Amino acid sequence: MERAVSGVRSKRVPGERDKATTVLSMVGLPARGKTYIGRRVARYLSWLGHPTRVFNVGSYRRRQIGASQPADFFAPSNKEGRQVLHDLAMTALDDMLVWLREGGEVGIFDATNSTKERRRLVEERCRKEGLPVVFIESFCNDPGVIEANVRDTKLKSPDYVDMDPDAAAQDFLRRIAHYESMYETLEDPNQSYIKIIDVGRQVILNRIHGYLPARLAPLLIDLHVSPRPIWLTRHGQSDYNRHGRIGGDPELSPAGEEYAKHLAEFVRKNAPRDQEVSVWTSTLRRTIQTATKITRSPRTWRALDEIDAGVCDGMTYDQVRIEMPDVWAARSADKFRYRYPRGESYEDVIQRLDPVIIQLERQRSPTLVIAHQAVLRAIYAYLMDRPPGECPSISVPLHTVIQLTPTAYGCEEKRFALPPNVEDQGAGG
Amino acid sequence: MERAVSGVRSKRVPGERDKATTVLSMVGLPARGKTYIGRRVARYLSWLGHPTRVFNVGSYRRRQIGASQPADFFAPSNKEGRQVLHDLAMTALDDMLVWLREGGEVGIFDATNSTKERRRLVEERCRKEGLPVVFIESFCNDPGVIEANVRDTKLKSPDYVDMDPDAAAQDFLRRIAHYESMYETLEDPNQSYIKIIDVGRQVILNRIHGYLPARLAPLLIDLHVSPRPIWLTRHGQSDYNRHGRIGGDPELSPAGEEYAKHLAEFVRKNAPRDQEVSVWTSTLRRTIQTATKITRSPRTWRALDEIDAGVCDGMTYDQVRIEMPDVWAARSADKFRYRYPRGESYEDVIQRLDPVIIQLERQRSPTLVIAHQAVLRAIYAYLMDRPPGECPSISVPLHTVIQLTPTAYGCEEKRFALPPNVEDQGAGG
Numbered sequence: 001m002e003r004a005v006s007g008v009r010s011k012r013v014p015g016e017r018d019k020a021t022t023v024l025s026m027v028g029l030p031a032r033g034k035t036y037i038g039r040r041v042a043r044y045l046s047w048l049g050h051p052t053r054v055f056n057v058g059s060y061r062r063r064q065i066g067a068s069q070p071a072d073f074f075a076p077s078n079k080e081g082r083q084v085l086h087d088l089a090m091t092a093l094d095d096m097l098v099w100l101r102e103g104g105e106v107g108i109f110d111a112t113n114s115t116k117e118r119r120r121l122v123e124e125r126c127r128k129e130g131l132p133v134v135f136i137e138s139f140c141n142d143p144g145v146i147e148a149n150v151r152d153t154k155l156k157s158p159d160y161v162d163m164d165p166d167a168a169a170q171d172f173l174r175r176i177a178h179y180e181s182m183y184e185t186l187e188d189p190n191q192s193y194i195k196i197i198d199v200g201r202q203v204i205l206n207r208i209h210g211y212l213p214a215r216l217a218p219l220l221i222d223l224h225v226s227p228r229p230i231w232l233t234r235h236g237q238s239d240y241n242r243h244g245r246i247g248g249d250p251e252l253s254p255a256g257e258e259y260a261k262h263l264a265e266f267v268r269k270n271a272p273r274d275q276e277v278s279v280w281t282s283t284l285r286r287t288i289q290t291a292t293k294i295t296r297s298p299r300t301w302r303a304l305d306e307i308d309a310g311v312c313d314g315m316t317y318d319q320v321r322i323e324m325p326d327v328w329a330a331r332s333a334d335k336f337r338y339r340y341p342r343g344e345s346y347e348d349v350i351q352r353l354d355p356v357i358i359q360l361e362r363q364r365s366p367t368l369v370i371a372h373q374a375v376l377r378a379i380y381a382y383l384m385d386r387p388p389g390e391c392p393s394i395s396v397p398l399h400t401v402i403q404l405t406p407t408a409y410g411c412e413e414k415r416f417a418l419p420p421n422v423e424d425q426g427a428g429g
Numbered sequence: 430m431e432r433a434v435s436g437v438r439s440k441r442v443p444g445e446r447d448k449a450t451t452v453l454s455m456v457g458l459p460a461r462g463k464t465y466i467g468r469r470v471a472r473y474l475s476w477l478g479h480p481t482r483v484f485n486v487g488s489y490r491r492r493q494i495g496a497s498q499p500a501d502f503f504a505p506s507n508k509e510g511r512q513v514l515h516d517l518a519m520t521a522l523d524d525m526l527v528w529l530r531e532g533g534e535v536g537i538f539d540a541t542n543s544t545k546e547r548r549r550l551v552e553e554r555c556r557k558e559g560l561p562v563v564f565i566e567s568f569c570n571d572p573g574v575i576e577a578n579v580r581d582t583k584l585k586s587p588d589y590v591d592m593d594p595d596a597a598a599q600d601f602l603r604r605i606a607h608y609e610s611m612y613e614t615l616e617d618p619n620q621s622y623i624k625i626i627d628v629g630r631q632v633i634l635n636r637i638h639g640y641l642p643a644r645l646a647p648l649l650i651d652l653h654v655s656p657r658p659i660w661l662t663r664h665g666q667s668d669y670n671r672h673g674r675i676g677g678d679p680e681l682s683p684a685g686e687e688y689a690k691h692l693a694e695f696v697r698k699n700a701p702r703d704q705e706v707s708v709w710t711s712t713l714r715r716t717i718q719t720a721t722k723i724t725r726s727p728r729t730w731r732a733l734d735e736i737d738a739g740v741c742d743g744m745t746y747d748q749v750r751i752e753m754p755d756v757w758a759a760r761s762a763d764k765f766r767y768r769y770p771r772g773e774s775y776e777d778v779i780q781r782l783d784p785v786i787i788q789l790e791r792q793r794s795p796t797l798v799i800a801h802q803a804v805l806r807a808i809y810a811y812l813m814d815r816p817p818g819e820c821p822s823i824s825v826p827l828h829t830v831i832q833l834t835p836t837a838y839g840c841e842e843k844r845f846a847l848p849p850n851v852e853d854q855g856a857g858g
Contacts, residue, residue, distance in 0.1 A: 189630070201618070205632045208650055211788070217646045221637055249771060302777055313771075342678060342742075348731055352781070359640065 020050075020212045021100055023126050025109040027119065027137035027193075029183055030176050031149040034138055037196065037223065038110045039385075039409060041136070044219055044357075047350060047382045050105045050212070055096040057111035058157075060088045067158040071174035076182055093122065097129055106212070114183045119191075134213045135193040136220075137186045142198055146176075152408050199223050218358045225406055226364040229270070230383065232376050232402040233368070235286035236260050237422045241398060246320075247306060247313035252289045255420050259399045262418040264293035266401055267368060275365040280304060280356075287370045294368070303352045306372035310343020335392035346391045350378050357382055380404075383411050398424050449479075449641045450529055452555045454538040456548065456566035456622075458612055459605050460578040463567055466625065466652065467539045468814075468838060470565070473648055473786075476779060476811045479534045479641065484525040486540035487586075489517045496587040500603035505611055518542075522551060526558055535641070543612045548620075563642045564622040565649075566615045571627055575605075581837050628652050647787050654835055655793040658699070659812065661805050661831040662797070664715035665689050666851045670827060675749075676735060676742035681718045684849050688828045691847040693722035695830060696797060704794040709733065709785075716799045723797070732781045735801035739772025764821035775820045779807050786811055809833075812840050827853050 024041065026034040038054050045052040061069070065084060073081045089111050096107040113119050119135065126133045140146065150172050154160070160168035186193045186206075194216065195204040200223040208214055236256025240248050252260065271277045279295045281287035282304035291298040312320050312327065321328045331338040339345035353375065360367060360379075369379065377394040380386070383404050386394065396402070399418050404411040453470065455463040467483050474481040490498075494513060502510045518540050525536040542548050548564060555562045569575065579601055583589065589597035615622045615635070623645065624633040629652040637643055665685025669677050681689065700706045708724045710716035711733035720727040741749050741756065750757045760767040768774035782804065789796060789808070798808065806823040809815070812833050815823065825831070828847050833840040 200638075201636060203634045203637075205634070205646075205650060207630060208632075209629075209791070211791075214647055214650055214787075214791075217634075217650070218643055221634060221643055221646070302780070351731070358643075362638070362640075362643075 020210060021105055021131060022210070022212055023096070023100070023107050023109060023122075023131050023133045025113055025119070025122050025133055025135050026111065027113045027135050027186060028139065029112065029114065029179050031146050031154055031172070032138040032140050033145075033149060033199070033223070034112075035110055035153070036225075036408060037136060037138055037220070038108045040223075041216060041219070042106075042108055043382065043385045044216075045106050045212070046385075047357075047388055048215075048354065049347060049350065049388065051103070052106040052108065053096070053099060053104055054108040054110050055092045055099075057085075057089050057092045057109075058159075060092045061085070062158055064088060064091075067161070069159070071171045071178065074175045074178045076178060089118070093125060097125065097131075100131065101129065112179055114179055116184050116188070119186075123191075132192065132210070134208070135186055135191060136216075137193065137195045138199075139185055139195060139197045140199060145199055194220060196220055196223065219361065222362045224364065225408060227405055227407070228272075228275070228364060229366045230360065230363075230404045230406070230411075231267070231366065231368045232379060232396070232404065233263065233290075233370055233400065234373055234376060234396060234398055235284075235290040235370055236263075237398055238286045241422070241424070244316045244318070246315055246317070247309040249284050249286075251285055255422050256286065256290070258420050259418060259422075260290045260293050262399075262420075263290065263370075263401070266416065266418060267294055270403075271366055278363060278365065278367045279370065280367065281370045282306065282372060282375070284372070287372070290370050291368075298370070301356055303356050304369070304371040304375055307346070307349050307374035308340065308343040310340035312340055312343065336389045346374060346378060346388070349374055350388060350391075353378050353382075376402075384413065385410060398422055449639060450534055450560060451639070451641055452525070452529070452536050452538060452551075452560050452562045454542055454548070454551050454562055454564050455540065456542045456564050456615060457568065458541065458543065458608050460575050460583055460601070461567040461569050462574075462578055462628070462652070463541070464539055465578075465582070465654075465837060466565060466567055466649070467537045469652075470645060470648070471535075471537055472811065472814045473645075474535050474641070475814075476786075476817055477644075477783065478776060478779065478817065480532070481535040481537065482525070482528060482533055483537040483539050484521045484528075486514075486518050486521045486538075487588075489521045490514070491587055493517060493520075496590070498588075500600045500607065503604045503607045505607060518547070522554060526554065526560075529560065530558065541608055543608055545613050545617070548615075552620075561621065561639070563637070564615055564620060565645075566622065566624045567628075568614055568624055568626045569628060574628055623649060625649055625652065648790065651791045653793065654837060656834055656836070657701075657704070657793060658795045659789065659792075659833045659835070659840075660696070660795065660797045661808060661825070661833065662692065662719075662799055662829065663802055663805060663825060663827055664713075664719040664799055665692075666827055667715045670851070670853070673745045673747070675744055675746065676738040678713050678715075680714055684851050685715065685719070687849050688847060689719045689722050691828075692719065692799075692830070695845065695847060696723055699832075700795055707792060707794065707796045708799070709796065710799045711735065711801060711804070713801070716801070719799050720797075727799070730785060732785050733798070733800040733804055736775070736778050736803035737769065737772040739769035741769055741772065765818045775803060775807060775817070778803055779817060779820075782807050782811075805831075813842065814839060827851055 026038050028034045035056060042052040042054050072078060076082065092111065093109060096109055100107050109122065113122060123133050150169055154172050155165055155168050186195050189206065192207040192213065194208060200221055203221055205217060236259035237253045238250040238256055239253055240250040242253055267277055279291050279298040281291050281298045281300050283300050283302050284305055288298060288300065327341065336346045339348060373396050376396045377391045380394055380396065380402065381388055381391050399420065399422055401416040401418060403414040403416065455467050457463045464485060471481040471483050501507060521540065522538060525538055529536050538551065542551060552562050579598055583601050584594055584597050615624050618635065621636040621642065623637060629650055632650055634646060665688035666682045667679040667685055668682055669679040671682055696706055708720050708727040710720050710727045710729050712729050712731050713734055717727060717729065756770065765775045768777065802825050805825045806820045809823055809825065809831065810817055810820050828849065828851055830845040830847060832843040832845065
């Protein structure tokens with residue numbers, strides 16, 4: 001069984017991720033979750049390999065004229081204030097265009113952009129650079145959602161540091177009212193836009209045809225922030241782990257079976273009452289065996305299988321280093337992009353994990369993901385907004401539960417080391 | 430390098446395709462492409478492994494009361510006609526519910542369902558069976574689209590056989606007018622619906638949260654039927670093909686290189702003027718080499734790589750039969766579901782081809798897909814609406830271009846055998 005052995009560093013981006021420079025311009029009244037949506041889109045696209053950056057006009061304002069502007073600064077009647085805000089928005093827009101010219105791929109322009117006139121201006125400036133603009137509006141009149149948003153994010157912002165919360169909330173609601181008086185929702189049939197109504201209850205896609213904008217729809221349909229735990233863990237120790245071998249489909253070692261028991265206990269103790277825990281595994285035996293003390297029928301995802309080490313599958317790292325020095329050198333030079341001959345790179349793993357991420361975002365109850373080192377690094381990078389290139393160095397030890405709880409702008413992390421303590425050979429997924 | 434060798438027939442559906450019995454109920458005036466959309470959704474979901482069937486009320490009408498009903502039969506004032514149509518719709522609905530009860534997964538109720546009252550009735554009957562209903566409306570007032578639809582599909586229907594086309598068109602437009610007078614568009618914020626406006630110019634997703642309905646959005650965003658050719662071909666003959674070996678990453682044989690030249694000539698001759706041809710390959714050398722005479726930078730998709738034969742990669746079928754009789758027997762018993770140990774099944778291949786299919790549907794200009802036997806069988810099954818279980822027996826010979834041109838309800842097929850003629854060992858993708 002000979003196999004072509006040639007170290008392949010994927011030089012061009014794979015076809016699924018052709019570069020498509022795009023401006024995403026947020027639209028919406030204050031406290032409608034624009035920044036939340038913008039950051040989440042940025043996190044998702046960056047993870048998929050599209051360099052994305054958010055340009056938040058609020059930050060420009062705070063940096064350039066200070067945080068503490070009273071509500072009336074934002075009044076339509078305050079001509080001077082309007083001019084200042086307009087200039088700040090244009091500065092942020094210009095910075096974004098420079099960044100895109102210099103190699104960025106997706107620029108997210110995070111401002112209210114609440115009038116047709118302003119949006120026309122944004123389109124005009126982008127058109128001069130040959131850049132398509134997709135507007136993303138968050139439209140919501142549910143007082144509960146707005147209040148929660150003001151409480152969870154706005155009152156913690158630098159705008160209201162050291163201010164009495166009630167007074168701050170009142171000030172912020174007055175600021176919203178000023179914007180409301182001028183607000184025009186998206187409705188131009190010729191514009192390209194995504195309108196999210198009531199946190200995803202309804203989503204309108206208008207002239208959304210390209211690869212990249214279309215890719216956002218599944219993400220934007222479900223925008224809830226239910227504070228449910230996501231538990232990530234590798235399978236219990238396997239026979240391969242004990243010998244530092246890569247890949248394979250080995251069974252659990254006695255220590256690994258011990259871990260499966262402790263994991264089941266952990267889940268029983270920590271699952272919120274009255275909530276069912278979803279248990280996901282890969283199709284490989286060591287993850288399914290790790291789940292058996294919790295459920296006999298986990299949801300098995302092929303997308304959760306460990307990175308395919310191709311011709312190196314079943315070898316130890318030492319063997320690879322000695323028997324395939326070219327492979328070893330190429331992989332060491334760029335662990336993220338390096339694709340094992342006949343196998344996968346981390347980039348490849350991320351592409352196939354996409355449906356898992358979309359489903360993970362949809363979950364409203366606790367989810368336990370029992371998988372493998374490289375795969376969990378990729379999932380962790382998404383949830384914790386780490387640059388994908390850092391995947392190969394993210395620590396995901398054996399016999400450890402990583403608990404991530406989604407919050408407004410990221411995830412809270414806790415780690416639980418469970419017995420038995422085992423040595424980690426740094427291989428074997 | 431030992432590998433666990435255990436023939437794995439995936440017994441339960443993989444996690445990505447958990448069963449979610451659902452009713453999709455079409456909504457729309459006549460000639461808005463309801464049947465087109467319904468069939469396309471059915472084709473897509475069936476291919477993804479969800480048994481789906483369309484229940485078309487028009488067919489019930491033609492079967493039970495004959496095809497030739499004049500426009501006025503459909504008038505709101507024709508009480509008797511209304512009752513007949515109502516009964517027919519309920520018969521079709523009941524048949525669908527029986528089919529779902531007996532194991533079907535997605536039922537598509539293809540009728541106008543043009544009033545709130547009718548939709549309430551559909552929901553009520555489905556709710557009794559515990560079935561969620563998602564309405565899919567095609568809303569379009571573009572006279573050009575409606576006329577084209579009447580011309581391309583309606584005048585060819587049994588309703589108007591042997592009738593003068595102009596008279597038939599006039600009759601059909603009168604029929605539409607009758608429905609228009611009663612028509613109520615979808616707007617209930619509590620209903621789950623997808624509203625497609627002007628052939629995908631705008632798409633509204635209302636309460637679309639489950640796995641399956643959300644999966645439809647990318648498909649429904651781009652519903653065009655541009656009559657562009659899709660060319661499917663395997664790579665030119667490889668060294669493995671000559672020796673009947675499976676998988677690997679071999680280079681082209683001299684005969685394979687010869688084919689690459691003839692393929693380039695074929696594309697030059699057959700590409701419509703002024704249209705750029707997109708060339709897609711897998712990441713394997715034999716497909717990229719087959720493209721070189723056409724382009725130096727094809728779009729390479731890892732998703733187009735040949736089915737992973739796992740531990741059998743590089744073997745001949747004879748070797749597998751003799752050295753791994755269990756694998757051979759299990760695979761022979763169910764070639765579609767059989768997953769090579771450490772490799773893939775046809776079902777797995779279909780899941781990973783999903784983004785390729787979505788992109789293929791978006792293409793408006795000719796696309797040449799240079800790939801492998803199993804992968805092309807799966808793509809062909811989608812385009813030609815063949816049951817996915819038939820994939821393993823679809824003929825995709827070497828040195829042959831399969832030209833598929835999308836039409837209103839399917840694809841037109843032509844096959845071109847190009848030189849040189851080579852023997853096909855039935856292996857080696």
